[in-house]
Amino acid sequence: MAYAGRVLIYGGRGALGAKCVSHFKANSFWVGSIDLAENPEANCNIVVDKNESFAGQETSIIAAVGEALKDERLDGIFCVAGGWAGGNAKKDLCKNSELMWQQSVCSSLIAASLAAKYLNESGVLQLTGAKAALEPTPGMIGYGLAKSAVHHLTKSLADKSGGLPENSVVLAILPVTLDTPMNRKWMPDADRSTWTPLEFVADLFVKWAKREGRPESGTLLQLVTKESRTSVTAA
Amino acid sequence: MAYAGRVLIYGGRGALGAKCVSHFKANSFWVGSIDLAENPEANCNIVVDKNESFAGQETSIIAAVGEALKDERLDGIFCVAGGWAGGNAKKDLCKNSELMWQQSVCSSLIAASLAAKYLNESGVLQLTGAKAALEPTPGMIGYGLAKSAVHHLTKSLADKSGGLPENSVVLAILPVTLDTPMNRKWMPDADRSTWTPLEFVADLFVKWAKREGRPESGTLLQLVTKESRTSVTAA
Numbered sequence: 001m002a003y004a005g006r007v008l009i010y011g012g013r014g015a016l017g018a019k020c021v022s023h024f025k026a027n028s029f030w031v032g033s034i035d036l037a038e039n040p041e042a043n044c045n046i047v048v049d050k051n052e053s054f055a056g057q058e059t060s061i062i063a064a065v066g067e068a069l070k071d072e073r074l075d076g077i078f079c080v081a082g083g084w085a086g087g088n089a090k091k092d093l094c095k096n097s098e099l100m101w102q103q104s105v106c107s108s109l110i111a112a113s114l115a116a117k118y119l120n121e122s123g124v125l126q127l128t129g130a131k132a133a134l135e136p137t138p139g140m141i142g143y144g145l146a147k148s149a150v151h152h153l154t155k156s157l158a159d160k161s162g163g164l165p166e167n168s169v170v171l172a173i174l175p176v177t178l179d180t181p182m183n184r185k186w187m188p189d190a191d192r193s194t195w196t197p198l199e200f201v202a203d204l205f206v207k208w209a210k211r212e213g214r215p216e217s218g219t220l221l222q223l224v225t226k227e228s229r230t231s232v233t234a235a
Numbered sequence: 236m237a238y239a240g241r242v243l244i245y246g247g248r249g250a251l252g253a254k255c256v257s258h259f260k261a262n263s264f265w266v267g268s269i270d271l272a273e274n275p276e277a278n279c280n281i282v283v284d285k286n287e288s289f290a291g292q293e294t295s296i297i298a299a300v301g302e303a304l305k306d307e308r309l310d311g312i313f314c315v316a317g318g319w320a321g322g323n324a325k326k327d328l329c330k331n332s333e334l335m336w337q338q339s340v341c342s343s344l345i346a347a348s349l350a351a352k353y354l355n356e357s358g359v360l361q362l363t364g365a366k367a368a369l370e371p372t373p374g375m376i377g378y379g380l381a382k383s384a385v386h387h388l389t390k391s392l393a394d395k396s397g398g399l400p401e402n403s404v405v406l407a408i409l410p411v412t413l414d415t416p417m418n419r420k421w422m423p424d425a426d427r428s429t430w431t432p433l434e435f436v437a438d439l440f441v442k443w444a445k446r447e448g449r450p451e452s453g454t455l456l457q458l459v460t461k462e463s464r465t466s467v468t469a470a
Contacts, residue, residue, distance in 0.1 A: 035446030045350040058329040088391075089351040094344045101336060105380070109329045112376075116324040131386065134451070138394035141347075145340070145384040145391070152368065154382035156323075158375035163324030216370070 004028040007209050008065065010111045011081030015180035016198050020078055025201035029209065032068055035081070054102075058110050063116055076209035079127050080201075083124065086140040093180045097142030102148040103223050104128070105153075112157055113226045115164050122167040124208045127154050131174040131222045134235055137232035138234060151220055158218025169217035174235060175199065176224060195226045204232070209218045237262040240446050241309050243300065245346045247274045249348030250415035251433050255313055258437035264402075264444065267303055269296060269345075270316070279303045289337075293345050308355045309434030311444035316342035333438065339363070339381040340388075347392055350399055354415045357402040359443045362389050366409040366457045386455055389468055393453025401462050404452035406443065409470060411459060430458045439467070445456055 007024050011017040012033025017227060020042050024031045033042035036050055045062045048057055085096040085102040108127045115125040131145040137144025152171040156162050177183060179195040201223070207213050215221060220235035242259055246252040247268025259266045268277035271285055281299045283292055310375050318338040320331040328377050343362045350360040365382040372379025389407040399405060412418060414430035436458070442448050450456060455470040 002299050054331050054333050064337075089347045091398075093348050093351070094341070095290050097340070097344050098289050101340070105332070105336070106329070112324045113328050116328070136387070136390040136394050136397075138391045138397040139395065141391045143389045147383040148387035149380040152371070152380045153376065155371035156373045156376045156379055158370050161323060162371075162373040162376065163326075163328075170322060202467065 003030040004074055005076070005209055006030040006032075006069070007076040007078060008032045008034060008074055008111075008114065009039075009042070010077065010079040010107055012042055012045075013037050014080060015084075015182065016178060016201060017078075017081045019198040020080065020202045020205055020208075023199070023206055024209070027206050029075075029206075032065065033233075034065075036158045043049065054106050058113055062113060062117060065118060069118060074123055075112075075120055076124045076204050077111050077115050077119060077126070077207065079108050079111035079125075082128050084140070085142055088138055088141055095143060097144050097145060100142040100146035101149075103115055104143075105149050107173075108150050108153055112164075112170075114151065115168065115170070119165050119168050121165045122169075122211060123165065125157065125164065125168065125170040126205060126208065127170065127172045129154065129172040129220055130173045131176050131224070133233075134174070134220075134222075146214075154220060155218050169208075169214055171215060171217070172220045173204075174220050175201075175224045176222075193228045194225050196223045196230050197228075200225075201221045238265040239303070239318045240311070240444055241265040241267075241307055242311040242313060243267045243269060243309055243346075243349065244277070245269045245312065245314040247280075248272045249276055249315060250417065251315045251413060252313075252437060254433040255315065255370075255437045255440055258441055259444070260432070262441050264310075264441075264458050267300065269300075289341050292341075293348055296345055296398065297348060297352060300353060304353060309353050310355055311347055311359045311361070311440065312346050312354060313440050314343050314346035314360075316408055317363050321377070323373055323376055328376060329404055332380060335377040339378075340384050343385050343388055345387065347399075347405075350392075351404070354400050354403050355432065356400045357404075357446060358400065359446075360392065360399065360403065360405040361440060362407045364389065364407040364409045364455055365408050366411050366459070366470075369409070369455075369457075370465065388409065389455060403450055404443075406450060406452070407455045408439075409455050410436075411457075425453035428463045429460050431434075431458045431465050432463075435460075435465045
């Protein structure tokens with residue numbers, strides 16, 4: 001079978017990740033999913049052992065992706081793994097920050113390592129920041145500092161000497177609130193007309209994988225939804 | 236004996252940290268040192284067990300500082316622990332980033348937790364960023380993203396709702412190159428007239444602990460040395 005291209009979804013079992021897996025499949029892509037559990041819809045699953053050290057995870061995942069790809073390369077790597085924790089310096093600062101480091105920064109770093117090794121020339125690496133982290137985040141300190149690190153990583157990788165394949169691009173999305181089942185559960189009374197639909201994001205990614213409408217490498221793209229319409233604006 | 240005040244130096248056994256311990260002692264402060272090894276000059280040593288988990292280290296250090304202080308509080312916490320690692324996405328990205336996370340971010344987070352618990356009202360918490368991390372750092376990606384996280388942490392903590400005691404201030408220094416024995420060893424041919432003397436930094440800290448010449452809380456202070464003169468400029 002001829003595929004439209006090959007992509008990896010890091011976090012392919014989460015709400016946004018699963019939507020991406022479906023949408024890429026519907027667009028005839030070969031899709032690999034990396035997550036703590038399998039996504040049966042993916043062409044290939046790489047299951048992360050969360051008891052393994054960070055360096056160990058990197059080694060295992062790089063080896064597994066290499067085996068899955070054989071001599072092929074990837075048109076896109078989309079890293080939508082992540083999480084959220086609130087809190088200031090008074091309580092659980094270290095615990096929350098470590099969790100955010102693991103969920104947002106470690107996944108982004110492994111995605112970047114994979115991109116350096118397996119991305120096509122002119123492929124795309126996508127990371128997930130947060131619009132909130134463009135400003136101080138005193139009520140969710142660990143979350144903000146981890147997302148701020150992801151923003152910095154995006155800009156460093158975009159440089160010619162950052163180590164990604166020639167002509168590839170790295171882009172970060174900076175959502176406000178995504179319309180996920182978890183957010184619906186925890187914020188039942190919120191105004192969902194300001195939440196970004198997962199379909200919008202998945203559609204954007206498919207375009208990028210097809211080399212359509214890509215902003216300049218290194219751009220931090222704020223996803224702002226108002227009255228159920230989403231705009232994409234460089235930070 | 237009446238002390239001029241009480242301070243903690245996180246990283247009190249390193250080059251800059253040891254200079255700070257000496258300088259505060261010479262100015263009649265009670266000085267506690269937190270590091271992987273003891274600094275015999277300090278009034279009190281808290282030795283970090285680097286085999287302990289991050290959360291475990293936080294718990295142990297908070298307990299040990301509480302015991303050392305009894306009912307006293309601190310006028311300043313100076314976090315000068317840190318390290319450096321180069322490299323882009325092609326090699327050891329995860330390994331280097333994890334090391335930078337541990338050395339720069341974890342120490343800053345524990346210092347922030349200590350500040351929330353033990354700093355005086357109108358005390359000072361100092362963290363260590365890097366001028367280089369104000370821009371992308373493609374040749375030292377892990378270093379840059381960790382320092383960028385420290386910058387973000389500084390700004391979050393400076394907010395009224397960040398969890399630090401009322402009227403306390405948090406400041407980050409952003410050095411270029413400090414004149415340390417290690418830097419002399421590794422860059423023997425560099426122009427040292429652009430390196431910042433440790434005495435300058437230690438002197439600045441003593442002033443801040445005495446509530447003299449403190450910039451506004453949350454300021455990132457670039458230390459730029461030219462022709463052996465150092466200027467302190469807000470980023």
